[in-house]
Amino acid sequence: MKDDAVYRLLDEVDYEFARHGPPEWYPDVPRIPAARYTDQDFFDLEQQAFRKCWVTVGTVHELPEVGSYKVVDRWNGAAVFVVRGEDQQIRAFWNACAHRGGPVVESRHGACGVAERFRCAIHSWTYSLDGELAGVPGRRDFHENLDRCASALRSVRCEVWRGFIFVNLDLQAPSLVDWLGPIAEEATWFDGLRVAGTDSFVLNCNWKLAIEANIEVYHVTTVHPDTVAQTLDYRGSAEELYQGGHSRMIVPSKGYDSEQVRKEAKQDPLDALMGNTNVSYLMFPNHLTPGGGRRDRGYSLTLQSFWPISPNQTLSEWSIMAPDWGDGPVPEHFAKSVKGFSQIMHEDTEYLETVQKAIESGATDGMLTSYHERRVYHHEASIDRLIGIENVPEHLRIPQILPIADANENAVGST
Ligand code: FES
Numbered sequence: 438m439k440d441d442a443v444y445r446l447l448d449e450v451d452y453e454f455a456r457h458g459p460p461e462w463y464p465d466v467p468r469i470p471a472a473r474y475t476d477q478d479f480f481d482l483e484q485q486a487f488r489k490c491w492v493t494v495g496t497v498h499e500l501p502e503v504g505s506y507k508v509v510d511r512w513n514g515a516a517v518f519v520v521r522g523e524d525q526q527i528r529a530f531w532n533a534c535a536h537r538g539g540p541v542v543e544s545r546h547g548a549c550g551v552a553e554r555f556r557c558a559i560h561s562w563t564y565s566l567d568g569e570l571a572g573v574p575g576r577r578d579f580h581e582n583l584d585r586c587a588s589a590l591r592s593v594r595c596e597v598w599r600g601f602i603f604v605n606l607d608l609q610a611p612s613l614v615d616w617l618g619p620i621a622e623e624a625t626w627f628d629g630l631r632v633a634g635t636d637s638f639v640l641n642c643n644w645k646l647a648i649e650a651n652i653e654v655y656h657v658t659t660v661h662p663d664t665v666a667q668t669l670d671y672r673g674s675a676e677e678l679y680q681g682g683h684s685r686m687i688v689p690s691k692g693y694d695s696e697q698v699r700k701e702a703k704q705d706p707l708d709a710l711m712g713n714t715n716v717s718y719l720m721f722p723n724h725l726t727p728g729g730g731r732r733d734r735g736y737s738l739t740l741q742s743f744w745p746i747s748p749n750q751t752l753s754e755w756s757i758m759a760p761d762w763g764d765g766p767v768p769e770h771f772a773k774s775v776k777g778f779s780q781i782m783h784e785d786t787e788y789l790e791t792v793q794k795a796i797e798s799g800a801t802d803g804m805l806t807s808y809h810e811r812r813v814y815h816h817e818a819s820i821d822r823l824i825g826i827e828n829v830p831e832h833l834r835i836p837q838i839l840p841i842a843d844a845n846e847n848a849v850g851s852t
């Protein structure tokens with residue numbers, strides 16, 4: 438992140454602490470219709486749209502050697518695997534044999550030897566690490582044109598950004614860097630992180646309820662009195678909305694002292710920001726990245742992902758992403774933070790099933806969001822743009838009235 442961007446963010450935090458109401462430019466937005474969290478048809482539209490999104494499925498550390506692979510099945514049944522090829526490139530394929538759809542990898546993680554090849558579980562067709570068809574037992578029973586009809590596994594778009602592996606089921610999708618917009622340049626501290634611990638659970642609520650509970654900090658004094666509220670001060674939180682559905686939130690630490698932070702910034706602007714605030718992106722549509730730390734110990738973050746299962750079920754998973762610690766065990770500090778974050782996630786999600794039931798019972802007309810909660814409104818409005826506004830039933834549409842930062846204004850390159 439560039440120095441002038443850091444100073445702009447420190448100004449925004451000061452502004453947020455000092456304001457007495459929403460700024461004049463902020464529109465009085467309507468409620469988010471309740472049925473967006475319950476309607477099966479709308480959920481199906483979202484699911485289709487999800488297949489056009491770049492989503493992260495891990496880091497390069499998880500595929501350390503040629504042939505290392507990982508299966509990802511987070512699209513309601515569609516199973517894809519990512520694999521490191523002989524040329525070190527990471528590729529993604531559908532886990533579906535070109536013959537009759539059998540699985541070519543069965544364990545969730547593993548390593549396939551170059552000579553051994555991927556072997557379909559049903560009739561043993563084999564594939565090289567770059568997905569090319571390598572062997573067909575009983576070849577004589579197929580016509581001459583077999584190679585033209587079935588020559589490879591179907592590939593899926595796969596790109597790596599700052600060590601994070603992303604895939605996209607849409608072959609026509611824009612590049613990952615274009616998709617991420619300003620985040621791609623700005624989030625320099627994502628470089629080189631690896632998973633120090635991970636956990637997950639299934640929530641009985643809509644995936645958007647789960648995300649939206651985590652993209653505002655209005656709730657922290659009530660929901661996290663003994664944890665987050667002890668370390669962060671929500672009154673100074675500064676939010677930014679980006680094109681493409683992404684957004685960012687900076688939350689100052691408890692006892693934030695603007696003068697002191699600016700003194701620190703003279704030495705090292707990014708370190709002053711990361712050491713005195715929590716910086717979190719929503720990488721649209723379903724990843725959050727709260728993080729911080731100090732340069733001498735390395736910056737870290739928690740990658741939270743929310744995967745829709747049905748209108749009222751969501752897989753919530755999170756990984757503590759720490760600077761590479763080499764060959765030894767996970768440093769104690771990070772090992773502990775896995776447990777600590779699980780506690781916070783329980784607090785964050787404890788009431789979501791109740792909220793879901795309230796919506797399903799018709800007990801609420803929908804969600805009211807304040808200026809501070811505008812990332813929630815932005816998330817919903819961005820889903821409509823992804824689906825195509827004309828495809829969203831009129832009674833469920835979100836008016837597109839929020840001002841959104843221009844991507845060029847926010848293109849804050851790395852230093
Ligand atoms: S389905 Fe894979 S070899 Fe037949």
Ligand SMILES: [Fe+2]
Pocket residue numbers: 650651656657660661665785
């Ligand atoms: Fe929270």
